[in-house]
Amino acid sequence: MSKTAKAAENLPDSLTAGLTRLIRQKPVGPRDLDMAALFVLDAVANILGGRNSEPGRTLLAWWNEALSGNSGADAGRWAFLMGALCHILETDDLHRTSVVHPGCVVVPAAWALAARPGAEVDGPAFLTAVLHGFEAATRVGMAVGAAHYKIWHNTATCGPFGSAMAGAHLLGLSEAETVHALGNAGSQSSGLWQFLETGAMTKHLHAGHAAEAGLRAAELAKVGFTGPPKILEGEKGFFRAACPDAKPEAVLADAGAPWQLTLTSIKPWPSCRHTHPAIDAAGGLRARLKAAGTTAEDVVKVEADVYQAAIDVCDRPSPDTDYDAKFSLQHAVAVALLRDKVDFEAFGPEERDHARALAARVELRAAQPYDGAYPISWGSAVRVHLKSGEVLEETRKSAKGDPEAPLARDEMIEKAAMLMRHGGIAAPDRLIEDILALAQPGSALPVLDIV
Template sequence: MSLTRSLVHLVRDKHITEADFEWASLFVLDTLACALGALKTEPARILATVAPPARGDTGRRAFYLGGLCHILEMDDLHRDSVTHPGCVVIPAAWAVAEEHDLRGRAFLKAVLAGYEACCRVGMAVGKAHYRVWHNTSTCGPFGSAMAAAELLGLTGDQAVWALGNAGTQSSGLWEFLASGAMSKHLHTARGAESGVLAAQLAREGFTGPERILEGEKGFFAGFCRDPVPAAVTAAPEQSWQLTRTSIKPWPCCRHTHPAIDAAIGLHSELGGAEIARVTVGAYQAALDVCDRPQPEDPYSAKFSLQHCVAIALKDGRVDQASFDAASRSRMAGERPKVALSVAPGVDSAYPRSWGAEITVETADGRKLHASRREAKGDPENPVGPEELSVKARALLLDGGMAAGEANALIGKILALPTDIPVRDLELFAPGRAGEAAPPLARSA
């Protein structure tokens, strides 16, 4: 049996508990709040101008929402696969469920299935893949296709075809980081749309390659120098991968979060003392992506360990304002004090554990140390429902939503396990994003 067919069987054989449905609703809340919170940004304006989704164009609606989800760098992260599954899977599932007027539990079941497929393929690509390829973009289409396949009621063969044609659409390179380009938002937009398209085609009998993963000219052969094919179907008895996914408390690359968490912990100990030197021990992948000593724009600052650690130590917090021009200027003299290196113990634990070690030397001769094996938001140190609601509310208000409407939307999303219609969410109802209706509503 092919890996793809085995993956479909594994996903469809997994038991779903009420707790799983509730967890899924929390991740839906987090992802949709990240999307709606980005509506006032320039990338969102461009997405809406070039690709305004019309009601009835399910793939394009998934594209638009998928692009929005990843703009603020606040969406979830699955450590073992190094993917952001929510920003690809949830837009695809929402677009299909909304188009076909499906209900909450079917939607949440599809979300669980999509996370499972995306994360399991991501765990199989090997560490080298991430050095060039953006795992969310390459592995995400498998998740969006699996979610759409569940909602469209595809047979086993059709689901295999959908995953096969999702895999052949995989793409997404890290080169955008060199200039701080907007490509990352296109990665998630395409990842969501590709899976929807693949599932729709499969429903009509459009075949796809069954051995897309392990075939001689398949995904592993083309994209992976050190694949681990067995990871696709390993430990089927594990809890759903969604429940093993982290939620972000800070609006920057997840690789910076363990160091931010440790630095915030040291802030009060410093008591405002002048910092002479900071050493950060991390894993190699964090340095590959986030060694940026002189970020020149907000986006590159979000991928700078030097900036994130410096401002966390100085301010004791990290928020959207931490990356603006004023904050970057304020940290210009602090970032050079931050030295990065690979810590062997931290590196060997990655990707199972995303950790960091920080030592701060003060001008008056003190040495302070902190380490994290799990950052705030990881399953071992989770963000609770109330904390997540606070995060979601702040994002929705930033996106232009009135407080009453934000509270109502949060309540509806958390009520999805009671099987309310997905259309009740009215994500892009006129006026929700401020004075003008957002692009999706205007085109509907």
């Protein structure tokens, strides 16, 4: 055994070591694999759909220019591209209590490794890696504390732990090697919310970097490259540096809970997840207003009770771009009151102009029980005040797509097909079937033609 290998086996106990053991001791059942396949389907659909966007076309142009010579792309670069594409349309999954989008980081990293030439990875092994990655990213995310999210983008900072953990499973890393991988993944944690001020494309970079960083850390650990075991709890570690109210005990809490992937939400609408409870409530009001023959002209005021984090991220009374509109509670509530379907077009220039007057009458406030229930529950109440003096209200304790209000399997498949067609896949049925079949022993990843 080399000196590096010997040193690797004599590591101090740490949160990352405990996390590695916790994850690898959790049993994986058939339902877990079936759920993982659905989440992989959602991520792949978002990757393909993300190509049909300005940031997507920019990423693909960069990719094609960078690989115009004889060099091929390695797994890390593939993970970066897929991760960035996956996080563009704002329709990828979200784990509520960690406020992490695990799919856009973990699935690209796992796919890039499993699809390497010569890799012998069947569907269940791949899906198990995805389960491991979701678990690591979200457990770290549940420990960072609320103050972290005010400045740091949790998907970017916690995501590398997920891609590293998925990579560790696929590369067959030992416990010590996995601890090194997690240490170096955490040392690359980064991603700030500053991009929101100008609507820059940075958010997509966050997902791509998180996917590549963790994958690269796992690859390096495989050949003996060491990392800091106490990257989370150390005096100069992640929690001390970026998490003023960190809860380190949350990393290993409730070890017997279901896989965190099964507690992750699927987004039905193409906007920031913080807007979804209010969209759902406003949609309920639209149905009642239509039945009564009431129009937007009859609405004097709209009140939306939400939680403070939703206001912090999504208070944009008059958005000027598609991307700003996806992060505007005012616009989201207005279009849900004006349209039967909140789709990609609902955030485009025509609908922004159409909804602007009503959006200006939407008032936001952090209110109970929603503020106190967050992040365990993401809820909202929406009230419309009519010229007649009547006030109508709809409340949502949880957002549609949450574990308490899940999308049906057929709805998830329908969403995936829509995203794939949006991304240029005219006949997506076969690809959908092949991805869902990954839960079966002996299955293999289908070919994914991205570029």
